[in-house]
Each structure stands twice: as structure tokens, then as C-alpha cells.
Amino acid sequence: MAYNLLKGKKGIVFGALDDQSIAWKVAERCVEEGARITLTNAPVALRFGKIQALAEQLNSIVIPADATSVEDLENLIDESMAYLGGQLDFVLHAIGMSLNVRKGRAYTDIKYDWMQKTFDISALSFHKLMQTLYQKDAMSEEGSIVALTYIAAQRVFPDYNEMAESKALLESFARSFGYHYGKKKKVRVNTISQSPTWTTAGSGVKGFKTFFDYADTMSPLGNATAEECADYCAVMFSDLSKKVTMQNLFHDGGFSLMGINTAFFNETE
Ligand SMILES: NC(=O)c1ccc[n+]([C@@H]2O[C@H](COP(=O)([O-])OP(=O)(O)OC[C@H]3O[C@@H](n4cnc5c(N)ncnc54)[C@H](O)[C@@H]3O)[C@@H](O)[C@H]2O)c1
Numbered sequence: 001m002a003y004n005l006l007k008g009k010k011g012i013v014f015g016a017l018d019d020q021s022i023a024w025k026v027a028e029r030c031v032e033e034g035a036r037i038t039l040t041n042a043p044v045a046l047r048f049g050k051i052q053a054l055a056e057q058l059n060s061i062v063i064p065a066d067a068t069s070v071e072d073l074e075n076l077i078d079e080s081m082a083y084l085g086g087q088l089d090f091v092l093h094a095i096g097m098s099l100n101v102r103k104g105r106a107y108t109d110i111k112y113d114w115m116q117k118t119f120d121i122s123a124l125s126f127h128k129l130m131q132t133l134y135q136k137d138a139m140s141e142e143g144s145i146v147a148l149t150y151i152a153a154q155r156v157f158p159d160y161n162e163m164a165e166s167k168a169l170l171e172s173f174a175r176s177f178g179y180h181y182g183k184k185k186k187v188r189v190n191t192i193s194q195s196p197t198w199t200t201a202g203s204g205v206k207g208f209k210t211f212f213d214y215a216d217t218m219s220p221l222g223n224a225t226a227e228e229c230a231d232y233c234a235v236m237f238s239d240l241s242k243k244v245t246m247q248n249l250f251h252d253g254g255f256s257l258m259g260i261n262t263a264f265f266n267e268t269e
Helices: 022-032 043-048 051-057 070-084 112-135 163-185 208-218 226-237
Strands: 010-014 036-040 088-093 139-149 188-194 248-251
Touching: 010 022, 010 070, 022 036, 022 051, 022 088, 022 226, 036 051, 036 070, 043 051, 070 088, 070 112, 088 112, 088 226, 112 139, 112 163, 139 163, 139 226, 163 188, 188 226, 226 248
Parallel strands: 010 036, 010 088, 088 139, 139 188, 188 248
Antiparallel strands: none
16 A cells, blocks of 8 residues: 655665565555655676666666766766756665675685675665765755665674674664764664565575574564565655664564564463
8 A cells, every 4th residue: 555655755776686675675665655766786787687677667767886886876876866857865775795605605714805895885885875975965855865784783693794794884884974964964864674584685695594484483573574674664765754863773573672482482372
């Protein structure tokens, strides 16, 4: 059901690769709620992903950008404002990639040049994006910026590897930049800490099924789906959350505050 929450709003959605991607669902939801958007992804992802089909479905365009390149980000923002006709009301950062995870390197045997690349793609890209938006004065007053994160920033999930530090850095950038953007233009910056979700990035983590099932059983509401994450993003982009900023918002069915759940012991309550 649509509520017209984003009627007349304009935004950029990063990270839609295929129809499993959380960003794919966010893009669909934003348009359903009345927004107009541009879509973006790394040039390499455009070749093997399905983002062009999404653009056609949503009457949108795809503007390629490697999120680690400030030049690409500048071009993306310029082209998005030209296409959408003015400043942006919301931006979704949904980017994550770890070379050490992808190549199966253990946390105790990290390749540091890969680790730096991981930080650049998964965390620095968020600062680069916000700094480029800020310097171009590309966000409208009371706009909203959201990045997706995971609870491994706070707790130890051994197989999440260097992505844990990437997410800690990402969340810190949201707090620090949220201060500056709030002072300058009342722009909100938040991270949404999402449940394990079956996507290309998610299922690339070793033992993902165990992550997923454990969180699902531990959470009183069960894991949050990608569609439910899209609903939450729409609220965060809407005018209904204007004073929420610099937060890490758990969207995890209650997982983050659980200690023990009797479901693990087959006990009835
Ligand atoms: N899937 C999960 O379990 C889960 C849980 C919590 C948070 N998240 C986060 O959600 C976000 C979206 O991931 P997803 O799970 O939908 O997986 P996904 O694989 O569908 O999306 C990751 C995206 O990052 C893009 N990307 C990688 N390198 C890039 C670059 N240099 N420039 C631009 N884009 C680049 C990929 O092309 C892809 O579209 C990520 O930040 C991820 O860490 C995922």
C-alpha cells in the first residue's frame, strides 16, 4: 500500500544490482511513494547486473559511478540534478564489498592493500558522497541521507571479517557529517542497521545461512526483509522523520537488544 510519503521528492539510489538487492526494493518503494529517482552503480556492475531493467520499470535512468571516485560522484550528482530538475531530497548509500571476504582470506591473515580497498568502497565512499553533495550544495533543505549497515560494527561476527570495521567507520561518518550537514541545511544523516538479508553481498559472507537463521530465531519479530527495509527507508526519506539524525537505527526485529531466546532450547513460554 502506498501513502504518497515521497510525493514530489527527488533522490539518488546507489547499489541496486539485481532484484535481490536491498537498494532494488528501496528504489521500487520510493517511486511507489511518489518520488522520482536516478539509479547508479559501479560501471562493472552495470555489465553483469540487471539495473537497466529496473530503470525501465521505474521510468528512471542509470548513471554509472564508481563510488570511490570523486570525479564520478561529481558527474553523477550533476547529471541527477539536471535530469530530476533541481536539488535532491534524499540519497541512499547501499554499497558494500570486501576483497578479503570475497577471496576467502581469514581475519588473521588479511591482505592490507585489499583491506584499504574495502574501506574505500564500503565506507570512505560515504564520506566522499556526502562531501561532494555538500560542496555542490546538492541537497535541499531538510533532505535525508541514509546508508545501510550491519550490527557487526558493534558486536563480533568472526566471518564478517574487515567489513566490521568498514561498517564502524561508515556509522561514524554518518554521525560526524550529520553534525555539519544538520548545521548547514537541516539535512539528516542516518544509518539503518539491517537484519541479515539474502543478497549477493550478504550471501558472500562465509556461513551466511547460520548468520541468517541465528538472527531470525533470536529476534522476537524475526529478521527484517529487504522489502521491510525499503519501507523504513521511505519513512526516513519522508517528512515524518525530520528530527532524526546522526543515529544508527536498528531494523532487525529486535535482535540487537536480545540476550537469550528460549526458542534455542525448544522451551515453551
Ligand atoms: N545483505 C545483508 O545481509 C545486509 C545486512 C546489513 C546491511 N547490508 C548492507 O546493505 C547494503 C546493500 O547490500 P545488499 O545486501 O543489498 O547487496 P548487493 O550485493 O545487492 O549490493 C551491494 C552493491 O554495492 C555495489 N558496489 C560495489 N562496489 C561499488 C563501487 N565501487 N561503486 C559503486 N557501487 C559499488 C554493488 O555493485 C552492489 O550493487 C550494503 O552496504 C550491505 O553491507 C546488507
